[in-house]
Amino acid sequence: MTQPVSSAQHNGPDKGVLTGPAAAPPSKKEGGGGPRVFGLRADVRNLSLLGVLAVLIAVGGITEPEAFLDTGNLQLILTQASVIGVVTVGMTFVITSGGIDLSVGAMVALASVWATTLATQEYGFAGILFTAVIVGLAAGLVNGVLVAYGGMVPFIATLAMLASARGLALQITDGKTQIVTVRSVLDLGLPDSYILGIPPLVLVFAAVTVAGWLILNRTTFGRRTVAVGGNAEAARLAGIDVRRQRLYLYLLSGLCCGIAAFMLIILSGSGQNTNGNLYELDAIAAAIIGGTLLSGGRGTIVGSVLGVLVFTTITNIFALNNLQSDVQQIAKGAIIVAAVLVQRRTLRNGET
Amino acid sequence: MPETSRRGLLFGTAAVSAGALLTACTSNEPKSTGNATARSDQPAADDKPGKPVTIGFAGPQADHGWLNAINVNAKSRAEKYSEVTLEITEGSNDTAVQIGQVKTLINKKVDVLVILPADGKALTQVGLEAMKAGIPVINLDRIFASPQAYRCWVGGDNYGMGLNAGHYIGEQLKGKSNAKVVELAGIDSLELTKQRSQGFADALKNYSNVELVARQAADFTVESGQAKMAQLLQAQKKIDALWNHDDDQGVGALRAIQQAGRDEFIMVGGAGAKSAMDAIKADNSVLKATVLYPPTMAASAIDLARALGQSKGIGGLSEMEIPTSLTLYSAVVTKENIDQYLPTGFS
Numbered sequence: 001m002t003q004p005v006s007s008a009q010h011n012g013p014d015k016g017v018l019t020g021p022a023a024a025p026p027s028k029k030e031g032g033g034g035p036r037v038f039g040l041r042a043d044v045r046n047l048s049l050l051g052v053l054a055v056l057i058a059v060g061g062i063t064e065p066e067a068f069l070d071t072g073n074l075q076l077i078l079t080q081a082s083v084i085g086v087v088t089v090g091m092t093f094v095i096t097s098g099g100i101d102l103s104v105g106a107m108v109a110l111a112s113v114w115a116t117t118l119a120t121q122e123y124g125f126a127g128i129l130f131t132a133v134i135v136g137l138a139a140g141l142v143n144g145v146l147v148a149y150g151g152m153v154p155f156i157a158t159l160a161m162l163a164s165a166r167g168l169a170l171q172i173t174d175g176k177t178q179i180v181t182v183r184s185v186l187d188l189g190l191p192d193s194y195i196l197g198i199p200p201l202v203l204v205f206a207a208v209t210v211a212g213w214l215i216l217n218r219t220t221f222g223r224r225t226v227a228v229g230g231n232a233e234a235a236r237l238a239g240i241d242v243r244r245q246r247l248y249l250y251l252l253s254g255l256c257c258g259i260a261a262f263m264l265i266i267l268s269g270s271g272q273n274t275n276g277n278l279y280e281l282d283a284i285a286a287a288i289i290g291g292t293l294l295s296g297g298r299g300t301i302v303g304s305v306l307g308v309l310v311f312t313t314i315t316n317i318f319a320l321n322n323l324q325s326d327v328q329q330i331a332k333g334a335i336i337v338a339a340v341l342v343q344r345r346t347l348r349n350g351e352t
Numbered sequence: 353m354p355e356t357s358r359r360g361l362l363f364g365t366a367a368v369s370a371g372a373l374l375t376a377c378t379s380n381e382p383k384s385t386g387n388a389t390a391r392s393d394q395p396a397a398d399d400k401p402g403k404p405v406t407i408g409f410a411g412p413q414a415d416h417g418w419l420n421a422i423n424v425n426a427k428s429r430a431e432k433y434s435e436v437t438l439e440i441t442e443g444s445n446d447t448a449v450q451i452g453q454v455k456t457l458i459n460k461k462v463d464v465l466v467i468l469p470a471d472g473k474a475l476t477q478v479g480l481e482a483m484k485a486g487i488p489v490i491n492l493d494r495i496f497a498s499p500q501a502y503r504c505w506v507g508g509d510n511y512g513m514g515l516n517a518g519h520y521i522g523e524q525l526k527g528k529s530n531a532k533v534v535e536l537a538g539i540d541s542l543e544l545t546k547q548r549s550q551g552f553a554d555a556l557k558n559y560s561n562v563e564l565v566a567r568q569a570a571d572f573t574v575e576s577g578q579a580k581m582a583q584l585l586q587a588q589k590k591i592d593a594l595w596n597h598d599d600d601q602g603v604g605a606l607r608a609i610q611q612a613g614r615d616e617f618i619m620v621g622g623a624g625a626k627s628a629m630d631a632i633k634a635d636n637s638v639l640k641a642t643v644l645y646p647p648t649m650a651a652s653a654i655d656l657a658r659a660l661g662q663s664k665g666i667g668g669l670s671e672m673e674i675p676t677s678l679t680l681y682s683a684v685v686t687k688e689n690i691d692q693y694l695p696t697g698f699s
Contacts, residue, residue: 064587067586067587067589070586072586072612073586076582076583076586079582080579080582170413170414170415174414174420175414175415175416175417175419175420175423176417176420176699177417177574177600177603177625177627177699179603179627189607189611190610190611191611191613264575267578267607268574268575268578268603268604268607269574269578269603269604269607270574270603270604270607272573272574272575272600273415274415274416274571274572274573274574274575275573275574275575276575277571277573277575277576315583316583316586319568319580319583319584319586319587320583320586320587322566322567322568322587324540324567324569325540325568325569326540
């Protein structure tokens, strides 16, 4: 057992916003610099992931130098990362609090089909955006109430949401593809809308990432999230309304799914009940690879975003090299295992 | 007393249903004997109402435009016949669930089963079970592993789809040297995808100037179609033709093509969705043709099931029995013949 961390060992900014003992759960107060993820210091852990990304970029650059390093391709990688990236930011919060949200893909599907029904399209851009966000929030609210106040295990509550949201999405569409006709929405996905060469979707992704990082690392809300995930009982004793905090977290995940649904509508120009297929697995995998603990108490937005970028870059390299889907799946699985092994080693060195 | 009357009512209902069940069972009995005369008089089924037939229909979840069209076709055709009752189960892509549903239909003692399995191989066993229980099975589209598991197979021509798409593209690119073709395939784990790709490759062998330079599989969804097509376009800076296996994912593919600002090639779709046909008719995009995989096969399956239940052959074919297999033709729909096929487009 090492001695409790002295306040001098904390980062300046962290200390400045500490509000009470709940911010640092007692059970996590041991070992080196402490496992809390405030500030950039903890994000240094993601250097290993940055290394993975660098290797991938080198592989892409060597195997397909012309196609991979092309501006259009870099724009494509970032665009393809943006929708799942926004979902992953929300997922990171939920996992950091010790929860899980299996319904993200289904919420994206539901929000996207609800927002692309003919009735909604009459209201144009605002109608589609508003509906997508509201539906995401509403589904997140149901998850949050079930988990926080209904006492349901997050795994079960969100699994139920997965099933019913997919069912509802299917009912709304009747299995049909709902093609978007609103010009202003469609135009956002076209190259003419790029700002300084950056697609609007990527800008949204960047904004959500920055907001997520600030909330998790620089606000009371973020510290409470970490505290609840580290030790819910200690957090409760320290005066945190754990239930309300959990409710907010699932709402946040739902909100991210609503935003992602709108982005997907822009990207694909349609709403389909199969949208967001397996997003839950991709988002959880990206967060875990990024260094967020599945058991809660530690979360890193930068890591999650790097995780998403690693996945998207892999897919891109595979496609550029014309690999078939079976090979792609095997390689993706192997990379997940490798990344988690690297991550575990890094964590072990840092903690025990 | 209200209690008694309610119980009496319940009992009465039970008795009536039991009676109905009994008559249903007995009415099945003379199928082979009683209809023998009718058979020789009039072997072919026609629009005139015949003996009542209950058809059990089990299909996968209609999470896709084509599968939805399958359900619509089956239902509307069954409604056409006053004597046909359609027992339709909730669609499921879960093999275990679908097996359970087929077993329920067997227990209900439907006269004929129409099964469109989510996975043909996995549902073979339950098809055999139905056949053993004396319920003939019409296997729709995704084929069972054993011919013993069905009385009749009706479906599309996946190999022919690829073949016709390949021939169309080959003809369009005639005279072009070093023509580059890419393929946006469907779900690679499905047998039908392999057949479509095989047919396509075989057709292209007839054209020495044409080369298949890239192939990626999508998931039959708009989202995957957009994502995979965007990648393909990034990988191939200049192509001459694209064959996309499925019009639903084609919506996404067209979006990706629009986003990449590409128009130097021709695109051929697959299945025959309304949106694709509209685009072909409008002739304002790279999409110039689509190869049919008609969902009307579900209506044909209902016709065959009805004929089977009534122990008849089918109209036009002067056979005593329905055939063992029926393969639909994969026509190439272009601007020239679009008006003929537009009514079959599904959304």
